[in-house]
Amino acid sequence: MKSLLAPGHRGCAGCCDAMAAKFTLMAAGEDCIVVSPTGCLEVMTTPYPESSWDVPFIHSLFENNAAVASGIEAALKAKGEMGNTKIIAMGGDGATLDIGMRSVSGAFERGHDFTFVCIDNEAYMNTGVQRSGATPFAASTTTSPSGTVSFGNIRPKKNMPAIMAAHGSPYVATTSIGYPKDMIRKVKTAVDVEGPTYVHAHSPCTTGWGFDTSKTVEVAKMAVETCLWPLYEMEDGEITKVKKVKNPKPVEDYLKMQRRFKHLFTKEGGDDFIKQIQALADKNIEKFGLQ
């Protein structure tokens, strides 16, 4: 299969965003138009006059990619040029569930025929690892650092897939770049389903999370194996498929791999936070019937 994302982009070694983009393009094929907000993905792939994209690509702003995608869809429809072309908006967690929330919500409510892929690396990586609404509980970031009186980010992740399902999206799925086949299948399903569809891809960032550049996939898999990141699909708001986890691993196995949770193992009182994180995983096991 021809890779539609050229090598030589400027992502860090082991970059999750690059993988997410590559898998998405594998699923969509050549006949697609990609929209991206400001963030790692856009910055590392389009340093003028170079471009990594072998498909039409447009970056506008940080907070408007779903609106830009709406306009592209409307243009192709108005001019009778839609054919089989897939429109894909791909954006970081900040661009999706924080600053871009209104535009994503508007586009889904209006029912445009496009797929939104959220590349969730759980912080604003492009500006240097600040917390976002997708940053997990107890993670240390540059704006939610652990300190003498702090254990990092005190809020849980915003449940974006549920929000998108609540918009009436016909297809919502969670996936992970640790499972390329799963991701490609889900993005392919999403682009084939008519209407606004949503794929939320868990994407460990070597730089922001603090793990060796060779371990991106391993860390991603561990999030799924500890049940902190359940993989499921929703059709018309109902959960239809869940990836089972036979023997869930303790969350420590996942947390230990990353610098952003280091304080939980070195600071007094960290145990309690690890327990709370385990409780989140246990809740997922129950809620999604993971076992």
Add this chain to the structure above:
Amino acid sequence: MKRDFEKDKKDMVVVEGSYAVASAVKSCRPNVISAYPITPQTHIVEDLSQFMADGEIPNCEYIMVESEFSALSALVGSSAAGARSYSATTSQGLELMHEVLFNVSGMRLPVVMTVANRAVSAPINIWNDQQDSISQRDTGWIQLYAEDTQEVSDMTAQAFKIAEDPDVLLPVMTCMDGFILSHVYEPVVLLDDDLVAEYLPPFEPEFKLDPKNPKTFGAFADPNSYTEFRFLQQQAMNKALKTIEDAADEFYDLFGRYYGGLIDTYETDDADIILMAMGSIVGTIKDVVDKLRANGVKVGLLKVRSFRPFPVEAIKNVIKDAKVVVALDKNISIGLNEGALFTETKASLYNTKIDVPVIGFMIGHGGRDIPVETIENIIDEAKKVIDSGISVESQFTDLKEELL
């Protein structure tokens, strides 16, 4: 203004200004419209919606967005995908678009947008002044200001022609005074679809989002290349100076109506006092000029149609022999105590041999009425400058001392 009123008369209908604009947009055959309602622009989006509901705009999608931010963002996508794209807004809506305005012009997307000029908040105020669009002057949009309903309707077709000119490729804002033009019923000739088809060719951009010929839009440019993008935008604005004039001339040839190109003049040839203004106030000033000319006062009017690009040479040519120039502004740069037309006219004369005093008046903020007497008083102030020189360069008029 050149216009064959006798010829036009038989085609005239009495409609609201907003309707005339909506109808003009329809005649221009847009492919994508996206707008969000805000007073006093609302009737434009409502009229366009009705045209859509009645199937009167073929091959067009109307995106009912959740905000002005998304309205213009959607047009970034649609214009890049090769669709003729239109929006309308004002005031808070325009300010909310600020970031996207830069983006549209930076990506060289020929979007056209009507601005029904309105004051900006706080205090919140829905009436007319031009602070909203003037505050966007550095965003890289062409800005044209219309005097009356007929002009803003005709200007809509001119705007698409200018924007889509391959030498220009810049977005155009057509500005009409809120309420004063948007909500007033006037006799106008609506644009004739066949003539517009002759005037305005289909939009066929050289570059667009096309899977058969992939291109990257909106790339990341470092210090090595960013400056050149800015330079090219400025160069396009320079080219637009001629395109705007050509668009007006060509429009006159086909439709028989002309309102000036970059500027228009009224009784300026031998004028000692020249008043400069933009928008609907021009009509009031013409009446005052007529009245004072009848009394032997040598006063004239310079109407500025194009504020961006700013027609420095055209303005200099008109005002060079006057004894005093007065710029009237429905806006202010707070902290400089000057309106934009005043500042820029003054700047245009600096380092030239033209030695004419320029004074400025800030008037009509937040919809305050500008009666004939106000203009007459301003002309009295201008006479004093001829007699004894400038005492105050730039000032507010008609302030209510009891409220201060």
